[in-house]
Structure formats: C-alpha cells, structure tokens
Amino acid sequence: MKVYVFAALKDFMPSESELxxxxxxxxxxxxxxxxxxxxxxxxxxSCRFSTDKEILSQQQDITHYENIFVIPxxxxx
Amino acid sequence: MKTYSLSHPQAVxxxxxxxxxxxxxxxxxxxxxxxxxxxxxxxxxxxRTDTAKEVLYLDYExxxxxxxxxxxxxxxxxxxxxxxxMALCVHRSGKVEVSAAAVVVITAARHRxxxxxxxxxxxxxxxxxxxxxKREYFAxxxxxxxxxxxxxxx
Numbered sequence: 001m002k003v004y005v006f007a008a009l010k011d012f013m014p015s016e017s018e019l020x021x022x023x024x025x026x027x028x029x030x031x032x033x034x035x036x037x038x039x040x041x042x043x044x045x046s047c048r049f050s051t052d053k054e055i056l057s058q059q060q061d062i063t064h065y066e067n068i069f070v071i072p073x074x075x076x077x
Numbered sequence: 078m079k080t081y082s083l084s085h086p087q088a089v090x091x092x093x094x095x096x097x098x099x100x101x102x103x104x105x106x107x108x109x110x111x112x113x114x115x116x117x118x119x120x121x122x123x124x125r126t127d128t129a130k131e132v133l134y135l136d137y138e139x140x141x142x143x144x145x146x147x148x149x150x151x152x153x154x155x156x157x158x159x160x161x162x163m164a165l166c167v168h169r170s171g172k173v174e175v176s177a178a179a180v181v182v183i184t185a186a187r188h189r190x191x192x193x194x195x196x197x198x199x200x201x202x203x204x205x206x207x208x209x210x211k212r213e214y215f216a217x218x219x220x221x222x223x224x225x226x227x228x229x230x231x
Contacts, residue, residue, distance in 0.1 A: 002212050007210035008222040052142045075223035076209030077180055
C-alpha cells in the first residue's frame with residue numbers, strides 16, 4: 001500500500017511511502033503511522049484519510065487499496 | 078467554463094475548481110449573469126500581509142482530485158438548498174502574491190438573501206473541509222504552514 005501525505009505531515013515523514021504491513025482499516029493505518037512516526041502523533045490524530053476521489057470512514061476496509069492519502073486539517077481560503 | 082449540471086439542469090455550475098494560474102475575479106464575473114438571477118454575489122479571498130509580520134506570498138498545496146470532487150459537491154448542495162441559478166468556486170494552487178485572489182466564489186439567485194447566504198456557506202465549507210493547505214512565506218526569510226481554520230464565519 002502506498003501512503004501519501006500532505007502539508008505539515010511532510011515535516012515528519014516522506015511525502016510518499018510504501019507500507020507492507022497488513023492493514024485492515026483506517027484506524028489501524030493511523031496506529032501504524034503513529035508507531036512509525038511518534039513525533040507526528042498529534043497531527044495524525046486530527047487527520048482524515050482518503051482515496052484519490054473520496055474521504056474514507058474510520059472502519060473502511062482498505063485491505064486491497066493501493067493508494068491512501070493522509071489529509072491534515074485544511075487551511076485553504 | 079459554463080456547463081449544465083445533470084443534477085440541476087437549470088443551474089450552471091463550473092467544472093474546474095483548482096487553478097494553478099492567476100485568478101481574475103472580474104473576468105470570472107463576466108460569465109456569471111443569468112436572466113432569472115436578480116442578485117449576483119462575488120467573494121474574492123485575497124492574500125493579505127500583517128503589520129506584525131510581513132507576508133511575501135502564500136504557497137497552496139492541494140490534493141487536487143479530491144478537492145475537485147468535494148468543491149463540486151459543495152456547489153451542487155448549495156444550488157439545491159438556495160435554488161441558485163449559477164454557482165462558481167475556483168481555488169488557487171501554488172504561489173499567490175499579496176493582494177492576489179486565492180479563492181473566488183460567485184453565486185447567482187433570484188434574490189440577494191439566497192445569493193449572500195449560499196456564498197457564505199460555500200466559502201465556509203471550502204475553508205473547513207476541502208484538502209487545501211497554505212504555507213506562508215515571510216519577509217524575514219521564515220515560513221510556516223497555515224493554521225487550520227477553526228472559524229465559522231471569517
């Protein structure tokens with residue numbers, strides 16, 4: 001699974017990375033990322049997750065997803 | 078630029094919502110007149126500096142494919158809720174200088190109340206929910222990611 005991150009998250013981790021761990025849902029993915037990048041815990045806890053087209057729910061089964069995007073709180077406008 | 082939405086065949090909603098090139102609010106407005114709309118509201122969100130810390134420019138990062146979808150859904154929702162005749166939202170990506178437009182929202186309705194309310198609704202939703210992030214570059218050589226918007230009306 002490829003994981004893409006944006007904005008302030010890039011201060012803590014690469015903008016894209018490959019995770020080989022078996023990850024079932026968004027909540028598990030969040031936990032894996034926090035374990036791997038503990039300094040990003042606060043921001044990861046406030047992130048949403050998405051595909052290239054839609055926001056995913058916490059319990060969404062992502063076992064077969066190839067790309068996941070991690071979305072920090074927005075600051076547009 | 079103008080296309081007729083299938084969900085609301087009588088309303089005109091623009092189709093491209095993220096732009097890497099300069100926005101001209103005046104040029105966008107030229108296309109947004111409708112024979113049944115007595116009120117057109119245009120909001121231009123522009124980059125500002127600060128007397129405490131001079132801003133040189135902002136750089137916007139965007140999750141483009143998701144942002145395009147989300148803005149379009151927000152516009153269709155507003156069209157249905159306020160019976161808009163036309164709605165547009167375009168947000169910049171990349172570098173935007175002070176006093177340049179970072180986001181433009183245009184709403185056209187029969188009366189001003191609906192046009193104003195819909196316009197505020199759209200910009201608030203875009204600021205809070207759409208995956209767009211600004212990095213501020215200052216005259217003292219520093220830069221930082223913008224704080225997430227926790228406001229409801231500004």
